[in-house]
Amino acid sequence: AQSVTQPDIHITVSEGASLELRCNYSYGATPYLFWYVQSPGQGLQLLLKYFSGDTLVQGIKGFEAEFKRSQSSFNLRKPSVHWSDAAEYFCAVVLTDSWGKFQFGAGTQVVVTP
Amino acid sequence: DAGITQSPRHKVTETGTPVTLRCHQTENHRYMYWYRQDPGHGLRLIHYSYGVKDTDKGEVSDGYSVSRSKTEDFLLTLESATSSQTSVYFCAISEAAVKDTYEQYFGPGTRLTVT
Numbered sequence: 001a002q003s004v005t006q007p008d009i010h011i012t013v014s015e016g017a018s019l020e021l022r023c024n025y026s027y028g029a030t031p032y033l034f035w036y037v038q039s040p041g042q043g044l045q046l047l048l049k050y051f052s053g054d055t056l057v058q059g060i061k062g063f064e065a066e067f068k069r070s071q072s073s074f075n076l077r078k079p080s081v082h083w084s085d086a087a088e089y090f091c092a093v094v095l096t097d098s099w100g101k102f103q104f105g106a107g108t109q110v111v112v113t114p
Numbered sequence: 115d116a117g118i119t120q121s122p123r124h125k126v127t128e129t130g131t132p133v134t135l136r137c138h139q140t141e142n143h144r145y146m147y148w149y150r151q152d153p154g155h156g157l158r159l160i161h162y163s164y165g166v167k168d169t170d171k172g173e174v175s176d177g178y179s180v181s182r183s184k185t186e187d188f189l190l191t192l193e194s195a196t197s198s199q200t201s202v203y204f205c206a207i208s209e210a211a212v213k214d215t216y217e218q219y220f221g222p223g224t225r226l227t228v229t
Contacts (some may be wrong), residue, residue: 004156006156009154032216034216034217036220042222042223043204043220043222043223044157044204044206044220045220046217046218046219050215051216051219088173090156090157092157094216101159101172102147102149102157102164102206102218103159103161103173104149104156104157104158105156106154106155106156107156
């Protein structure tokens with residue numbers, strides 16, 4: 001079955017430390033890949049997206065993600081987190097023939113400690 | 115920020131009553147989507163629209179209907195609300211379902227509680 005998996009439900013990280021959030025997908029073809037962030041009580045904001053080309057993509061707020069076809073993964077990273085990065089992060093995919101229908105992972109809650 | 119509003123932002127209703135949520139956009143985007151967000155499930159697609167009067171079901175469409183009579187408005191109706199429909203509902207829009215424009219912009223959400 002087609003799926004998007006975020007293995008980590010909850011991550012705690014110290015301010016200034018690095019952060020990596022995992023995302024794996026299971027589809028017959030390579031989908032288009034996205035990372036969104038949701039701050040408490042807010043809607044979702046796009047961090048970055050991958051369609052093709054360079055497998056390392058840069059996004060907003062200092063985030064980057066790397067697409068690895070062999071591992072069916074699209075992991076999100078940030079070298080040094082700030083307290084304002086505390087939020088929930090969602091990986092999402094869309095298939096090219098699906099009228100833009102997104103499928104989201106269950107989300108990873110990130111807590112930043114002083 | 116994309117011009118997307120949702121109304122109401124909060125609603126408490128009783129089981130068995132009909133409820134309509136409205137999504138309004140000022141971006142003239144063709145595609146509109148309704149999602150529900152529940153802990154442990156992320157966002158799940160309820161219904162979507164690819165044009166005026168053109169709609170289709172998502173993965174969790176049972177108990178929901180939608181209508182789109184104008185480009186800017188996409189209505190989600192719970193014909194007879196149940197407690198399992200207590201959730202946060204998000205509307206999203208997209209300019210087109212082609213490469214480089216798949217990005218979806220999300221509204222602020224509607225928190226619905228069914229008692």
